Amino acid sequence: MSIKVIGANKRYGDFAALDDVSIDIPDGQLTSLLGPSGSGKSTLLRAIAGLDTLDSGTVIINDTDVSKKSPQKRDIGFVFQHYAAFKHLTVRENIAFGLKIRKRPKKEVDAKVDQLLEVVGLTVFQKRFPAQLSGGQRQRMALARALAVDPKVLLLDEPFGALDAKVRDDLRRWLRRLHDEVHVTTVLVTHDQQEALDVSDRIAVLNKGRIEQVGTPDDLYDRPANEFVASFLGSTVRLNGELVRPHDIRIGRTPEMASPTTDPNLDVGIIRATVQRVVNLGFETRVELVSASTGEEFAAQITRGDQNALNLQPGETVYARATKVAALDGV
Numbered sequence: 036m037s038i039k040v041i042g043a044n045k046r047y048g049d050f051a052a053l054d055d056v057s058i059d060i061p062d063g064q065l066t067s068l069l070g071p072s073g074s075g076k077s078t079l080l081r082a083i084a085g086l087d088t089l090d091s092g093t094v095i096i097n098d099t100d101v102s103k104k105s106p107q108k109r110d111i112g113f114v115f116q117h118y119a120a121f122k123h124l125t126v127r128e129n130i131a132f133g134l135k136i137r138k139r140p141k142k143e144v145d146a147k148v149d150q151l152l153e154v155v156g157l158t159v160f161q162k163r164f165p166a167q168l169s170g171g172q173r174q175r176m177a178l179a180r181a182l183a184v185d186p187k188v189l190l191l192d193e194p195f196g197a198l199d200a201k202v203r204d205d206l207r208r209w210l211r212r213l214h215d216e217v218h219v220t221t222v223l224v225t226h227d228q229q230e231a232l233d234v235s236d237r238i239a240v241l242n243k244g245r246i247e248q249v250g251t252p253d254d255l256y257d258r259p260a261n262e263f264v265a266s267f268l269g270s271t272v273r274l275n276g277e278l279v280r281p282h283d284i285r286i287g288r289t290p291e292m293a294s295p296t297t298d299p300n301l302d303v304g305i306i307r308a309t310v311q312r313v314v315n316l317g318f319e320t321r322v323e324l325v326s327a328s329t330g331e332e333f334a335a336q337i338t339r340g341d342q343n344a345l346n347l348q349p350g351e352t353v354y355a356r357a358t359k360v361a362a363l364d365g366v
């Protein structure tokens with residue numbers, strides 16, 4: 036089911052949490068709302084859910100104007116960062132809850148819950164109580180419970196936000212696989228660009244209550260509409276005034292080594308620089324540099340293999356050149 040938000044405004048006093056936001060969320064896709072803290076992501080999600088009322092604007096789910104409908108009438112599943120499970124009910128009973136209050140026949144409930152336990156990988160834990168689960172397992176239970184009533188759309192507000200990095204990583208891959216199986220239109224709020232790039236079909240980048248750009252992860256990363264999007268979707272540095280990603284900087288001991296195969300249209304030029312620091316990041320190495328002519332500091336990211344070959348040391352003079360500029364549409 037598609038979701039359409041048209042001209043959404045929400046103010047808290049003088050502050051515009053949503054400033055004339057319009058967005059189309061296509062059927063069956065996983066769309067992320069990505070932005071820094073306070074950019075309005077949760078406000079937009081809660082407006083879609085009907086948990087907050089808008090000052091003005093329209094929310095359409097599956098061609099029906101739901102702006103005046105209560106959350107219960109919008110056919111949505113919602114999962115928050117801190118999921119409030121029923122402590123006295125088992126995992127199985129928690130997942131079955133929505134179906135039971137809808138008075139579905141026992142046979143149907145059992146079959147559906149069995150299927151969902153399987154999908155979220157909690158079959159062996161079905162008799163446990165929420166307190167006996169890990170944080171990641173609890174969030175998977177929350178997703179199963181939200182999915183049990185066959186919602187038209189699934190709204191997720193930082194569902195993995197409270198978990199540690201490794202578990203988050205596993206769960207977002209799991210969410211992507213789940214989405215590929217279930218295909219329910221999903222909107223995920225996150226402030227983590229890696230998470231958004233990893234799981235989304237489309238990403239909407241929010242900033243100060245406005246949408247900066249909507250597109251596929253590749254669109255946003257390779258063709259950011261402006262500097263905010265470029266910087267939010269990955270680190271960028273300024274090189275002779277151009278916005279460049281650190282791994283798009285080539286370093287050599289001579290000017291020729293720094294620029295054998297660059298785009299002739301690229302006007303960033305070769306920069307003579309001094310190595311300040313070399314930091315091993317695992318697969319990659321960050322080389323912190325300072326431009327000899329302008330004194331500007333910038334960092335380049337090269338592979339470990341390149342560093343092994345170059346063996347750059349602090350204090351050395353090198354030459355750097357951007358192989359690609361973080362191109363900005365319409366700039």
Ligand SMILES: Nc1ncnc2c1ncn2[C@@H]1O[C@H](COP(=O)(O)OP(=O)(O)OP(=O)(O)O)[C@@H](O)[C@H]1O
Nearest residue numbers: 047051052070071072073074075076077078079226
């Ligand atoms: N009930 C409220 N009263 C006053 N201000 C509010 C209220 N709810 C939200 N805001 C403000 O609206 C802005 C947007 O909040 P929102 O929760 O949508 O941001 P967010 O992008 O989801 O941020 P975060 O990632 O920190 O949750 C924030 O500056 C917040 O302080």
